[in-house]
Amino acid sequence: MPELPEVETIARGVDERVRGRRIVSVWTGSKPEPFKSAPEKIVEALTGSVIQKVHRVGKHVVIDLTRAAGAEGWQGQWLVHLGMTGRLLVSHPDVAVPLHTHAIAQLDDGREIRFVDPRRFGRLQVLDLSPSRASKKRDGELEEPKRFTGTGQEPLAISPEAFRELFRSRRTPIKSALLNQSLLHGVGNIYADESLYRAGIRPRRHAARLTVRELGALWSALQSVLTEAIALGGSSVSDYVGADGAKGFFQLEHKVYMRTGQPCARCGTPIRRLVLGGRSTHYCPKCQR
DNA sequence: AGGTTGACCTGGACGC
DNA sequence: TGCGTCCAGGTCAACC
Incomplete structure (x- = not known):
């Protein structure tokens, strides 16, 4: 389903529902799931993180995360590409989990963000944006890990x-x-x-x-x-x-x-x-x- | 390097 | 009812 307008609609809807919530636990399926990052990495990045904002970049839903871990804290992004049949649902836990659910993030108010994708063309990925992950460039300058900016130009922003x-x-x-x-x-x-x-x-x-x-x-x-x-x-x-x-x-x-x-x-x-x-x-x- | 093709999956619609 | 075929909003890797 999802092209730019659909992804924008989904991102806005999810943002409205989950902004400010903390993710308390994460479940991922056991089979080879449609993830771009390793399942353990996804679980580690999401668990305990607070959702600052959900927005769209290209066809990706981008979920900005922070966590107060140590002195400087941690920040990262959870990227969701919905492929052709992917869905990102915010559900109460008593609503039956749909077939082809590949990941569930449980929130501090009990609700869940569910990633469902029958055709498995979608992808989940996490980016670690902590300042501590900065890498040295050739000239010795520190290079901050980059926020996701997508694969190309934004159609609604280009001149x-x-x-x-x-x-x-x-x-x-x-x-x-x-x-x-x-x-x-x-x-x-x-x-x-x-x-x-x-x-x-x-x-x-x-x-x-x-x-x-x-x-x-x-x-x-x-x-x-x-x-x-x-x-x-x-x-x-x-x-x-x-x-x-x-x-x-x-x-x-x-x-x-x-x-x-x-x-x-x-x-x-x-x-x-x-x-x-x-x-x-x-x-x-x-x-x- | 840029362009084109087929593979990756599952499910729904349609024809026999 | 049931089986086979074709089609589907998206990427990628592999080829030319």
Whole structure:
């Protein structure tokens, strides 16, 4: 489910519910779980930590943690990538634990943060940001461990000029470039298709061949599509979205995504589907040039 | 190096 | 009812 607007919705929902709470214990499944950090490391980092803030970076939910251990204290970040089917739920302990739950963090008020992911494409990771972990650079300066800044540029923070620069030299279809998380992070299949439709650009056009004007239109389209989707709580395509199980409503605004054969809202031409970079891609052959 | 493809998983929808 | 096939919002590693 989760692209930028869905992850933003989830992060806000979780933040509202757990900010300031202390994690008292952590359970992880026994099988090889979809973790990027070793399970013991995750348990060690989370146990006893206080949740300062939950926010989004790209498609990652980032949970800022601190712990008063020793004189200087400890700080770190818990990164959650939801893959395609991941959920981050805040539940009361008497609510049945769903199938495919891979980790549970129990809070000091008894509630639990549960990481559930049937398809196991999601990933959990912890970063140790303690000043004591600073490493010496070549010139002898101390280098602070870095907070997570994601894999690319933030779509809702990038300027139109920087956006243009990002795609200028890419010899790949613009749709594929939009999905490349090392350029922009956070855009996935739904919002790539929807923003290209809104900008009137064919997904197969090569990024490097787009005009300044077209890239400007794409930047604007992306801003409006993502902003509107966040306002509607994201898109619930097959399963749910928010931390409380509430669905989003942006799927009602989809103009091309999963609408193959249906008439274009603007011109009535049937929406077409093609496969680009292994991903299904939807567009209006008349409105998108 | 940049670009493309297939593998990784499970479950739901659909056809026979 | 049941089985097989195809498809799904995302990354990665491995290839060209």
